[in-house]
Amino acid sequence: MRRAGLSFVIVAVLTVVLPGEGGRAAEAPAHRSIAGQFLVAVPEMPDRFRATVIFMVKHTEKGALGFVINRVNGHRPIAEILAALGSTSEGVKGNIDIHWGGPVERNIAVVLHTRDYKGKDTRDAPGGLALTGDPSVLQAIGRGKGPKQAIFLRGYAGWGPGQLERELAAKAWVVVPADRKLMFLRNHSETWKRAYAMRGTDL
Numbered sequence: 001m002r003r004a005g006l007s008f009v010i011v012a013v014l015t016v017v018l019p020g021e022g023g024r025a026a027e028a029p030a031h032r033s034i035a036g037q038f039l040v041a042v043p044e045m046p047d048r049f050r051a052t053v054i055f056m057v058k059h060t061e062k063g064a065l066g067f068v069i070n071r072v073n074g075h076r077p078i079a080e081i082l083a084a085l086g087s088t089s090e091g092v093k094g095n096i097d098i099h100w101g102g103p104v105e106r107n108i109a110v111v112l113h114t115r116d117y118k119g120k121d122t123r124d125a126p127g128g129l130a131l132t133g134d135p136s137v138l139q140a141i142g143r144g145k146g147p148k149q150a151i152f153l154r155g156y157a158g159w160g161p162g163q164l165e166r167e168l169a170a171k172a173w174v175v176v177p178a179d180r181k182l183m184f185l186r187n188h189s190e191t192w193k194r195a196y197a198m199r200g201t202d203l
Contacts, residue, residue, distance in 0.1 A: 035059045036126030038176045039066060039164075039197045045172065048103065049066035051192040055112070055159055055178055057125050067101040067112060069151060069183050074098035078142040081152075087135040089107040092142030097186070102157030109154045111137045113147035127178050149184040174199040 039054040049068075056066040078096050079089035101110070110133045114123065121134040130147075140146035159167070167173060176198040182191050 011125050015028075015081070016179045033059045034064075036178060038178050038182075038195055038198075040174045040176055040192065040199070042172060042174060043196075044066075047158075051148040052101070053191055053195045055183060057131070059164065061161060063161055064164045066157050067099075067110075067151075067153050068157060069099065069112075069153075070185075070195075071100040072188060073100045078138050082135055082138055082142070085135045087139065089139070089142070092139055094142055096138070096152050097140065099151055099153045101153035101155045104156050104158045108154035108156075109133070109151050109152065110156075111141075111147075111152050113137070113150035116145075117147035117150075127180075148178070153183065 033058050035058055037056055039056055041049050041052045043054050045052070052068045053070045054066040056064065057185075058065040062102075075095055075097050078094055079092045081096070081098075082089040082092060100106075111129050112129060112131055115124070115128060115130045116139065117132070117140060118130070118138050119132050119134050119140070122130050122132040125131050137146060137150075138152070141150060168175070174196065176195055178197070179198070182195055185191060
């Protein structure tokens, strides 16, 4: 893992200027926020998002942002990741899954976790969760002092004004309540199937 290949930038994720922000989408369907819920791909979804489940962190009239939570594309020692980031790994043990969070800004990384941990860059996320982008969260996890549940993510999924609304109107996705049991599974082979089966649940 090359040092230049990975950076921790929580601010870039949470304050990102969403694509097209500032403009007004033509004929966009009415806005209803789905932040804090799962966005689940329909079976006909093209390959890039096929069988994905996305936890939606932000959804306003200016755009939307979320993280794919069920696609793991690596498993590395935490100490190795910290070394790549130029951070100390003293006393750090164990490995961590590296999740593909989405196709946007794949060089950034963030940890989505329960709120039993709070670092200097931790910010609240919907659903009683939090996001931390400082490497200290990995140090805490590797020393047994981190959050009880956590997902290490690279990249995110983003939509411009009205884009997600149009995709929802076209029935490209279904929206279901976020389920922490599904979110923090170690084996995600059944996550999409179980999340898609929840469609029709009252929100």
